[in-house]
Amino acid sequence: MIGSISVQTRGPGFYEITRALQEQVEGQGDGVLTAMIRHSSASLLIQENADPDVRRDLLEWLDRLAPRADHPSMAWVTHRLEGPDDMPAHMKASVLPVSVQISVSDGRMMLGRWQGIYVVEHRDAPHRREVALAFTPA
Amino acid sequence: MIGSISVQTRGPGFYEITRALQEQVEGQGDGVLTAMIRHSSASLLIQENADPDVRRDLLEWLDRLAPRADHPSMAWVTHRLEGPDDMPAHMKASVLPVSVQISVSDGRMMLGRWQGIYVVEHRDAPHRREVALAFTPA
Amino acid sequence: MIGSISVQTRGPGFYEITRALQEQVEGQGDGVLTAMIRHSSASLLIQENADPDVRRDLLEWLDRLAPRADHPSMAWVTHRLEGPDDMPAHMKASVLPVSVQISVSDGRMMLGRWQGIYVVEHRDAPHRREVALAFTPA
Numbered sequence: 001m002i003g004s005i006s007v008q009t010r011g012p013g014f015y016e017i018t019r020a021l022q023e024q025v026e027g028q029g030d031g032v033l034t035a036m037i038r039h040s041s042a043s044l045l046i047q048e049n050a051d052p053d054v055r056r057d058l059l060e061w062l063d064r065l066a067p068r069a070d071h072p073s074m075a076w077v078t079h080r081l082e083g084p085d086d087m088p089a090h091m092k093a094s095v096l097p098v099s100v101q102i103s104v105s106d107g108r109m110m111l112g113r114w115q116g117i118y119v120v121e122h123r124d125a126p127h128r129r130e131v132a133l134a135f136t137p138a
Numbered sequence: 139m140i141g142s143i144s145v146q147t148r149g150p151g152f153y154e155i156t157r158a159l160q161e162q163v164e165g166q167g168d169g170v171l172t173a174m175i176r177h178s179s180a181s182l183l184i185q186e187n188a189d190p191d192v193r194r195d196l197l198e199w200l201d202r203l204a205p206r207a208d209h210p211s212m213a214w215v216t217h218r219l220e221g222p223d224d225m226p227a228h229m230k231a232s233v234l235p236v237s238v239q240i241s242v243s244d245g246r247m248m249l250g251r252w253q254g255i256y257v258v259e260h261r262d263a264p265h266r267r268e269v270a271l272a273f274t275p276a
Numbered sequence: 277m278i279g280s281i282s283v284q285t286r287g288p289g290f291y292e293i294t295r296a297l298q299e300q301v302e303g304q305g306d307g308v309l310t311a312m313i314r315h316s317s318a319s320l321l322i323q324e325n326a327d328p329d330v331r332r333d334l335l336e337w338l339d340r341l342a343p344r345a346d347h348p349s350m351a352w353v354t355h356r357l358e359g360p361d362d363m364p365a366h367m368k369a370s371v372l373p374v375s376v377q378i379s380v381s382d383g384r385m386m387l388g389r390w391q392g393i394y395v396v397e398h399r400d401a402p403h404r405r406e407v408a409l410a411f412t413p414a
Contacts, residue, residue, distance in 0.1 A: 002306045002381055002414045030140045032172045032272045032412075034308045034377050038388030040324040046236045047228065048178040053217040054228050060214060061204065061229050066337065076336060079329040090323065090330050091337050098322045098391075099377045101172050101237045103270035105140055110270040112176030115236075132379035132386040134308045136170075136274040136412040138140045168278045170310045170410045184374045185366065186316040191355040192366050198352060199342065199367050239310050239375045241408035243278055248408040250314030253374075274308075274412040276278045 001028060001135040008128055009042070009121035012085075014055045017131065018109075018116045024133055025104050031137040033109065035117070036099040038130045041089035042121050043096035049116030062122075066091035089122035096120060104135065139166060139273040144266055147180070147259035150223075152193045155269065156247075156255045162271055163242050169275040171247065173255070174237040176268045179227035180259050181234035187254030200260075204229035227260035234258060242273065277304060277411040284404055285318070285397035288361075290331045293407065294385075294392045300409055301380050307413040309385065311393070312375040314406045317365035318397050319372035325392030338398075342367035365398035372396060380411065 003024060007015050017035075025033050037044050048054045066088040069077040079087045100117060103110040111117070119129055141162060145153050155173075163171050175182050186192045204226035207215040217225045238255060241248040249255070257267055279300060283291050293311075301309050313320050324330045342364035345353040355363045376393060379386040387393070395405055 002379060004386075030272070032170075032274050032308075034379060036377060036379050036386070038386065038391065040322070040330075040388070040391055045232060046178070047232060051217055051219070054178075054225070057215050057217050057225055058228060058232055062232075065203070065341070077333050079327055079333050081327070087330070087333055090334060094321060094323060094334055094338075095233045095371045097235075097373070101174060101239060101377060103140060103172060103174050103272045105270075110142075110174070110176065112178070112268070115176065115178055130388070132381075134306070134379045134414045136308050136414055138272045138274050168410070170308075170412050183370060184316070185370060189355055189357070192316075192363070195353050195355050195363055196366060196370055200370075203341070233371045235374070239312060239377060241278060241310060241312050241410045243408075248280075248312070248314065250316070250406070253314065253316055276410045276412055 003133045004130055006128055006130045007119045010126050011124055012059060012121055014118040014120055016116050016118050021117055022109055025107055025109060025135055027107050028135050029137060031104050031135055033102045033104055034099055034134045036132045038132060041093055041123050042129050043093050044100045045096055045118050045120050046100055046115050048114050050114055062092050085124045092122045141271045142268055144268045145257045147265050147267055149262055150197060150259055152256040152258055154254050154256055159255055160247055163245055163273055165245050166273050167275060169242050169273055171240045171242055172237055172272045174270045176270055178231055179261050180267050181231050182238045183234055183256050183258050184238055184253050186252050188252055200230050223262045230260045279409045280406055282404055282406045283395045286402050287400055288335060288397055290394040290396055292392050292394055297393055298385055301383055301411055303383050304411050307380050307411055309378045309380055310375055310410045312408045314408055317369055317399050318405050319369050320376045321372055321394050321396050322376055322391050324390050326390055338368050361400045368398045
């Protein structure tokens with residue numbers, strides 16, 4: 001099976017796609033679901049789905065690892081055409097996953113109890129993010 | 139083939155699973171082995187298997203990127219319920235892999251000479267970590 | 277299909293392999309291409325393929341996250357045998373991907389318009405980097 005989903009984002013944050021992906025593997029037997037985001041300034045991430053503070057703290061931490069280009073510590077940044085949120089978005093997108101792979105057993109994703117799957121938006125402006133999907137049988 | 143292994147950890151560190159994974163692909167022909175950790179505060183990593191100093195330095199570096207929540211520089215952290223080692227564990231688990239994929243040729247993982255596969259524990263307390271496995275034929 | 281390509285590097289930088297990988301999946305139908313670098317001091321990365329400033333800024337940012345071992349802030353580093361560029365190379369290789377997975381539809385990689393696939397070299401000296409490939413059908 002191959003397919004895709006798209007996600008409308010509204011600024012930096014986590015947008016959960018766990019249920020949408022589970023629907024795609026319903027009835028697919030054993031294998032691996034690969035989801036790949038077709039963008040270089042947003043990411044996919046499997047992370048905790050319980051306390052929303054975890055996701056807020058992760059966003060803050062990523063902002064500190066890769067501050068906006070108008071922050072004094074980022075005066076050396078050269079790629080500035082698309083605004084101060086653009087280059088840090090590429091930085092975050094380099095260390096978070098472009099693709100995630102989830103084991104599937106008898107049509108069910110084998111996520112742990114506290115794991116959810118998210119599109120992570122790094123840009124300020126709203127974006128329509130496409131996620132390509134492929135199920136490869138085991 | 140789908141399956142799983144579990145690894146008992148005893149605090150932050152690297153726990154090698156290279157041999158356990160090789161046993162799983164014995165006799166499987168050509169394809170890809172996907173291993174996915176079912177937790178959001180531990181990681182999988184393919185890294186150098188020779189000098190143990192490399193792994194010690196990696197742990198220290200990760201501690202500096204994501205210090206414990208009781209460190210003065212982390213006063214902004216809000217997710218504190220499970221102790222000062224919890225939120226940095228999620229941070230480290232966001233930038234290290236949740237899953238790894240290894241090419242398999244005629245039942246042998248095609249790792250480089252200096253590559254080993256590890257569960258990386260980020261929490262202080264002992265944990266039983268489950269790793270879901272799937273072999274998808276090429 | 278399994279296979280491999282090798283890339284000769286000449287110091288830290290991005291070496292594009294998008295076209296070489298597309299050639300490998302020509303005529304392969306639907307599935308997933310997995311590329312895995314067989315080294316622990318170089319990485320694979322899917323990132324922006326338009327403005328080269330993005331890649332230059334990414335290298336500079338990674339150098340600031342993981343400075344050379346002779347930088348005063350890295351005095352704690354113990355793995356120094358292979359030179360000051362070695363341990364930061366392992367650090368960078370821990371947070372950038374060892375493997376990438378690309379969805380393939382009817383023999384075409386489903387990359388976004390602005391995505392290219394790169395070997396990222398972290399060492400100073402020239403290296404021959406091997407990339408193992410596997411196409412698993414969907």
